[in-house]
Amino acid sequence: xxxxxxxxxxxxxxxxxxxxxxxxxxxxxxxxxxxxxxxxxxxxxxxxxxxxxxxxxxxxxxxxxxxxxxxxxxxxxxxxxxxxxxxxxxxxxxxxxxxxxxxxxxxxxxxxxxxxxxxxxxxxxxxxxxxxxxxxxxxxxxxxxxxxxxxxxxxxxxxxxxxxxxxx
Numbered sequence: 001x002x003x004x005x006x007x008x009x010x011x012x013x014x015x016x017x018x019x020x021x022x023x024x025x026x027x028x029x030x031x032x033x034x035x036x037x038x039x040x041x042x043x044x045x046x047x048x049x050x051x052x053x054x055x056x057x058x059x060x061x062x063x064x065x066x067x068x069x070x071x072x073x074x075x076x077x078x079x080x081x082x083x084x085x086x087x088x089x090x091x092x093x094x095x096x097x098x099x100x101x102x103x104x105x106x107x108x109x110x111x112x113x114x115x116x117x118x119x120x121x122x123x124x125x126x127x128x129x130x131x132x133x134x135x136x137x138x139x140x141x142x143x144x145x146x147x148x149x150x151x152x153x154x155x156x157x158x159x160x161x162x163x164x165x166x167x168x
Contacts, residue, residue, distance in 0.1 A: 053131030060104030
């Protein structure tokens, strides 16, 4: 009788192990890789920093479609970008708006996290943000999220980096 109970316990343990391994073998839900993300960028054809930002995004795996046109402010209004966060270009990715010189990692975080916002922005054109590089220097800047009501919240913060060059 002891032999049968021991075999039964072993069989149950083995079945549980197999069931557990089947669960572990299930692939995790995938988030879109940056290479799979198409970024449509609306910008003025005469703006050089927009091209630099698009190169930053491509270097980080995004497929970039450039849409040059004047009247970019009309697009910002249509997409619900609050005027206080406007910059020189506006992009769309996975249903979100990306305004200005937002770092690629923040766009990836936005798309993978799927927060309930319209988009994210870097207001203005801060020195040292992607596309606005100036040596090793960077102004402090925030990436802000914005919702349909135009309310903003800090999504990420980048501290200032001072020049490391010795004073003469």
